[in-house]
Amino acid sequence: MFVLKFGGTSVATSENLKKVRNIVSEQSESQKVVVVVSALGGITNQLQECALLASEGKESYKEVLQSIEKRHIELCNELLSVKERNNTLTRTKLLLNDLEDIYRGVFLIRELSPRSLDHILSYGEVLSAAIISDYFRSTGLDTLLLDSKNFIKTDNRFGKATVDAKTTYTKIQKEFESAAQISVCPGFVASSKNDGLITTLGRGGSDYTAALIAAALEAKEIQIWTDVSGMMTSDPRLVPNAHPIEHLSYEEAMELSHFGAKVIYPPTIQPVLDADIPVHIKNTFQSDNPGTLISKDGPENGQVVKGTSCIQEIALCTLTGSGMIAVPNISYRLFGSLSRQEVNVIMITQASSEHSITVGIALDDIDKARQAISEEFSYEIETHKINPLEVETGLSIIALVGSRMKKQVGVSAKLFDTLSHNGVNIRAIAQGSTELNITVVIDKKDLKKSLNSIHESFFLSDRRKLHLFMIGVGNVGQVFIEQVKAQQEYLAKKHNLDVYIAGLANSRQMYFHEEGIDLENWQDLMENNHQKMDTEKFVEKMKDLNLRNSVCIDSTASEDIAKLYKDVLESSISIVTPNKIACSSSFNNFKELTDSAIKYKSKFLYETNVGAGLPVISTLNDLIKSGDEVHKIQAVLSGTLNFIFNNYDGTQKFSEVVQAAKEAGFTEPDPRIDLSGVDVMRKILILARVSGYKLELDDIVNNGFVPEECMNTDSLDEFYTKLDEHDEVFKEIYKKADKQNKRLKYVATFVDGKSQTGLEAFEADHPFYNLGGKDNIVLFHTNRYSDQPLVVKGAGAGAAVTASGIFADIMKIASA
């Protein structure tokens, strides 16, 4: 025998019921089946609403009742032919008339007890079962209608009655002795053992009805037919990547359903677990879909974590105090007081110091819990041995479930690591010694981010999402966007990585799109959005969106933006930046930023600060981390100046070559920063700091070659004019070097803690002599590289290489 249960959506309309009929017909070909049905989708809520209105003396209850009647009558008319529907209609109308009388009674005496409500709610399933069984019979299926109230026996706890399993099983066995091929029974409804009053098994209790019948009859399988394709790895409304779980053990299913996975009603599992009956969750609307199979043993080599579930809103109640330490009956009294008030404890944590106990409860229970605990411990609270109860709200629970977590090293580490990298603070943790479930309590605002990042971490098939926020869409920024656009498909396919740009800004405007900005059209979107750029608001928006794996890219040369880094890093948002301002600011600020990144588990990456896309800083970091010591750096670090001295031969104006460098995108937004040597000073300063030296910009001696008068200009035009006025100076510098067959390079040196920068002329045998185009070269002299320096060389400026350096930093974050 199979027991099939169909939920409210499956039986909501005549069209759905035709699908149900086909499933039942197919299943009943090879064995007898019991069909347990819920009320038509939405009816139980309407029955309840109607009851409340009637009890408040509101005439409008009649309108709700009318719509309940209409749904059932229409269903009869749609499902049954004129010839066959008479009996069904008569019985349906009789039931509805009874219901009308009961509502009128509630309306007149303005009273609605849990007992009356159970009576009223039972009509939903009773009506649907009656109509469905007649429909099956009319289409040729051998069907008998049975009344679950006759055989599911409970106590008198109206609203959520407790089943008397022994009596119920005996009665079921008797009732089904001569069962038809198909028996249809209403779910959810029962009656009290002692006085036969109507009771219900709690919302969702039809699953329970099915489980009790299956257990009593030792059914081969129980099938829960619903509107989703099984139990999901997470709540799909919060985690779009969630997918159905193929196979669960009973214990896993129980854990998942207890923590909010709504597909199966938690008490359902116990009877089938005891009787070792497999439960199959299937989708009525995609009956070929394999769904989820719940049985005794899950697959040996399945996923370690099967799924996550959550309760979106809970409260934590914490009792603390020195009077709790080593006092034996505190927990007994605490839980006793909660139990007397019928407060359900969702989770418990207690530190081994015994100084505090925290329990998680539903929000509705806060007042009862506060009163119960305050009364129970009133003496200790008055005498200051125990502090008044602390209640915190705005919290959510996440549970990670999987029986293979047992004895598996590293699961909680991975969970905590994932949450901490996304800046999620864990407020409480619980794990039972069964290791089946790890539960964490977090701020409700972090729920979506947490669930998604946990899902990405534990389900390898998931595509990881990276959310980028880019400030500065100039020369480098634009090329970076093009590179992202070109790589998105490749990264998704080959690296399971979705890279989205969720925010963009220039100095005038900003634009956000949580799901990812359309990169075909980003300029128009930014222009037409009319949201004025406001640096503080940009950061606030990134924080508010609270997206997992967020990275802020600063592709400006602005000090204002560099000042935001600390706040951004402390919000656990990583920073990738080609802007050198922050790393070449005061040593203390630089240190504070690197420390903040460590503390808040964000990344602060600035490879492109030196040598654009060249691996200069990562190489240096590798040397230092592996224990090497740098004592000398010699480098040509300005792409602009190298380009200028590789192209200037005194036949053209010096200013023309400077402008060509700017047009090629090698210079800083203000080329005076390059020409003055400041850009090179910043770069050598950053290399010295990464090498472990505490240096300031002022400690560097800069031997500039451009006359002061050119530098002290108010605009770029004025700068170029002044360069022209001093053109002879540059000609002389060039000629002098050329006469000696030397080439000019702007060199930065750092030797044993001291640094200088300036123009030098090199002979043909020097490694700098042949440094072409806008190339950079860096020579690291270290303990390990003492005979020959370690050399990094290549294009050191230009939008394409810089953007790819930014991209490389972002990929480091993605794979961290």
Ligand SMILES: NC(=O)C1=CN([C@@H]2O[C@H](COP(=O)(O)OP(=O)(O)OC[C@H]3O[C@@H](n4cnc5c(N)ncnc54)[C@H](OP(=O)(O)O)[C@@H]3O)[C@@H](O)[C@H]2O)C=CC1
């Ligand atoms: N070019 C290269 O080869 C390399 C460059 N870099 C660094 O890359 C960075 C970007 O250079 P590049 O693209 O050439 O510069 P651009 O001048 O071409 O672009 C700068 C961008 O930053 C925006 N911006 C400036 N100030 C602000 C602000 N306060 N708020 C928001 N946006 C702002 C600008 O907006 P708007 O247009 O509205 O002014 C513009 O979109 C610089 O820090 C540079 O040092 C690093 C390595 C190599």
Ligand SMILES: N[C@@H](CC=O)C(=O)O
């Ligand atoms: N303006 C810089 C670009 C990179 O930092 C240079 O010319 O090297």
